[in-house]
Amino acid sequence: MVVSADRPDNDTRKRLLRPLKRWKEKLLWGGRIREALFIWFLRRHYESLFKRLWQLDKTRPHFTYHRLAWFLFGFGANRMHPYQLFRAFYSAEILRPTDVVLDIACGDGFFTKHFLGSQCAQIDAIDIDPAAIRNAKRDNPSANVAYYLADAVRDPFPRPTYDAIVWNSAIGHFNATDAKIVLEKIRAALSPQGLFVGSESLGREGHDHLQLFNSVTDLAALLNQQFANVSTKTLRYRIYNTQFMRNEAYWRCANSNARLTELNWS
Numbered sequence: 001m002v003v004s005a006d007r008p009d010n011d012t013r014k015r016l017l018r019p020l021k022r023w024k025e026k027l028l029w030g031g032r033i034r035e036a037l038f039i040w041f042l043r044r045h046y047e048s049l050f051k052r053l054w055q056l057d058k059t060r061p062h063f064t065y066h067r068l069a070w071f072l073f074g075f076g077a078n079r080m081h082p083y084q085l086f087r088a089f090y091s092a093e094i095l096r097p098t099d100v101v102l103d104i105a106c107g108d109g110f111f112t113k114h115f116l117g118s119q120c121a122q123i124d125a126i127d128i129d130p131a132a133i134r135n136a137k138r139d140n141p142s143a144n145v146a147y148y149l150a151d152a153v154r155d156p157f158p159r160p161t162y163d164a165i166v167w168n169s170a171i172g173h174f175n176a177t178d179a180k181i182v183l184e185k186i187r188a189a190l191s192p193q194g195l196f197v198g199s200e201s202l203g204r205e206g207h208d209h210l211q212l213f214n215s216v217t218d219l220a221a222l223l224n225q226q227f228a229n230v231s232t233k234t235l236r237y238r239i240y241n242t243q244f245m246r247n248e249a250y251w252r253c254a255n256s257n258a259r260l261t262e263l264n265w266s
Helices: 010-029 032-056 066-075 082-092 110-116 130-139 176-189 216-224 257-263
Strands: 100-104 122-127 145-149 162-168 190-202 229-238 245-254
Touching: 032 066, 066 082, 066 110, 082 110, 082 162, 082 190, 082 229, 082 245, 100 110, 100 176, 110 122, 110 145, 122 130, 130 145, 162 176, 176 190, 176 216, 190 216, 190 257, 216 229, 216 245, 229 257, 245 257
Parallel strands: 100 122, 100 162, 122 145, 162 190
Antiparallel strands: 190 245, 229 245
């Protein structure tokens, strides 16, 4: 094929236009000064939102706005400790592509969509707070996630059986009687090789905690009432923009040890 000198082929045209497009992109959206300005505006927005939600409002929210948390982790003046986000990673890494998952107390759905949803086939995500479900459906919709306004204690789970059940940072929000009911429902809903994973802070924390776990031993004793195999670990870190040190416990439970052993988490 002969290409005329005044009619370059598509590849040549793209090479000629690439520097112009690059300068156009930089002129419109590039530059360190412009980036710093955008980050400054977003930082002011999210730091103000944090103050309004957690410091100035008499009624604090019952769930975390994770868009705020992840922005502050990357760009906040007082950086969040990465351990504050580890519950999402620990939950996601146990999932298989074919798993059907239940996420109890899903909050705004950020972890549900971005961590759990990318690792499994389908998720039913439930929360008792209407504001949480509204935020989840608006900010974190996904084709393989169904959000339900539901009471984990009194309402049936959306399906009778799940391959994995996640209950992150919420068991302390239930009193001892209700927590026992939910744990019994979880055990009954897990498939024979299913896993139950989650996290909870140890010690006194939060305005809306209804039960207290002084140590990971206390938490493991509760889980062992329902599950034959329980693995736990703890991490300690400072909560963003405060002097409060959180001691957070993580668990993985199963009635069959086969899948738990695959993860080699001791």
